[in-house]
Amino acid sequence: xxxxxxxxxxxxxxxxxxxxxxxxxxxxxxxxxxxxxxxxxxxxxxxxxxxxxxxxxxxxxxxxxxxxxxxxxxxxxxxxxxxxxxxxxxxxxxxxxxxxxxxxxxxxxxxxxxxxxxxxxxxxxxxxxxxxxxxxxxxxxxxxxxxxxxxxxxxxxxxxxxxxxxxxxxxxxxx
Amino acid sequence: xxxxxxxxxxxxxxxxxxxxxxxxxxxxxxxxxxxxxxxxxxxxxxxxxxxxxxxxxxxxxxxxxxxxxxxxxxxxxxxxxxxxxxxxxxxxxxxxxxxxxxxxxxxxxxxxxxxxxxxxxxxxxxxxxxxxxxxxxxxxxxxxxxxxxxxxxxxxxxxxxxxxxxxxxxxxxxx
Numbered sequence: 563x564x565x566x567x568x569x570x571x572x573x574x575x576x577x578x579x580x581x582x583x584x585x586x587x588x589x590x591x592x593x594x595x596x597x598x599x600x601x602x603x604x605x606x607x608x609x610x611x612x613x614x615x616x617x618x619x620x621x622x623x624x625x626x627x628x629x630x631x632x633x634x635x636x637x638x639x640x641x642x643x644x645x646x647x648x649x650x651x652x653x654x655x656x657x658x659x660x661x662x663x664x665x666x667x668x669x670x671x672x673x674x675x676x677x678x679x680x681x682x683x684x685x686x687x688x689x690x691x692x693x694x695x696x697x698x699x700x701x702x703x704x705x706x707x708x709x710x711x712x713x714x715x716x717x718x719x720x721x722x723x724x725x726x727x728x729x730x731x732x733x734x735x736x737x
Numbered sequence: 738x739x740x741x742x743x744x745x746x747x748x749x750x751x752x753x754x755x756x757x758x759x760x761x762x763x764x765x766x767x768x769x770x771x772x773x774x775x776x777x778x779x780x781x782x783x784x785x786x787x788x789x790x791x792x793x794x795x796x797x798x799x800x801x802x803x804x805x806x807x808x809x810x811x812x813x814x815x816x817x818x819x820x821x822x823x824x825x826x827x828x829x830x831x832x833x834x835x836x837x838x839x840x841x842x843x844x845x846x847x848x849x850x851x852x853x854x855x856x857x858x859x860x861x862x863x864x865x866x867x868x869x870x871x872x873x874x875x876x877x878x879x880x881x882x883x884x885x886x887x888x889x890x891x892x893x894x895x896x897x898x899x900x901x902x903x904x905x906x907x908x909x910x911x912x
Contacts, residue, residue, distance in 0.1 A: 576754070647896060713865075
């Protein structure tokens with residue numbers, strides 16, 4: 563499945579670290595790229611630096627128009643899933659999500675109301691306030707049933723030569 | 738299972754929002770409280786404000802000594818699990834975690850090396866760089882097998898009177 567993350571509502575300074583976390587989670591947990599509404603070159607640089615050192619071909623596009631991106635995505639047969647505490651709770655919808663191309667939209671504090679109607683799915687990871695980073699990560703993990711946790715990024719930098727392949731739990735413990 | 742989150746390495750200003758996200762995730766995803774190494778009254782206030790409005794009895798303790806807290810926890814029979822990209826990857830260890838009382842330690846950038854040896858488990862959510870918020874959230878979701886997603890916090894504020902109970906997916910869609 564092709565997965566792209568759409569990050570809305572980024573406010574420079576205030577959201578620098580959380581948007582960077584969103585991008586790194588998208589990359590580490592199976593998305594192919596991130597579209598960033600608004601503009602923050604330092605976030606883009608931080609994520610590209612991780613890709614350069616740690617591998618994979620995750621891409622990031624800055625200064626996008628969110629609505630145009632959604633329309634383009636849908637024209638190509640993609641579906642849009644919006645993570646929001648006002649959506650349907652994950653356990654009740656996870657099995658109904660049917661898409662070859664999925665755009666996962668996550669906002670900072672507020673998103674344009676139109677997003678709720680443009681989205682094919684509005685999904686909550688609990689109806690409690692917590693974190694778009696958490697929502698994205700749990701969602702990606704559930705969507706891919708954990709397969710994303712064992713991806714080999716074949717990067718220049720890696721931890722213990724990809725320790726989980728050695729098959730020994732003891733080897734992996736740092737002591 | 739009793740779950741407490743230990744947050745290390747908090748740097749005032751730089752980590753204000755990520756530590757707040759850690760605390761909100763801990764609360765929303767089944768932990769009973771958070772111990773915060775360092776001191777940041779605004780983070781404590783933000784989390785207590787959510788508890789006050791959204792319910793539950795999640796607690797937060799500021800300015801703790803991390804090592805003392807670990808020793809006290811272990812004296813009471815608790816175990817300590819450290820989330821770190823240098824640990825054993827989650828799929829290989831999730832079934833071996835055996836504890837009635839579990840302290841889940843998450844750092845910001847660096848943690849004291851001693852934490853690796855004091856921890857009963859060092860667990861990675863992939864060996865890629867991403868986010869301690871993501872690591873904590875995926876871990877709590879897997880540990881509790883998703884049961885935490887349906888907790889009723891019985892707060893003054895709630896979304897649509899706990900919509901997931903109505904049983905209709907359509908009702909939950911905001912339009």
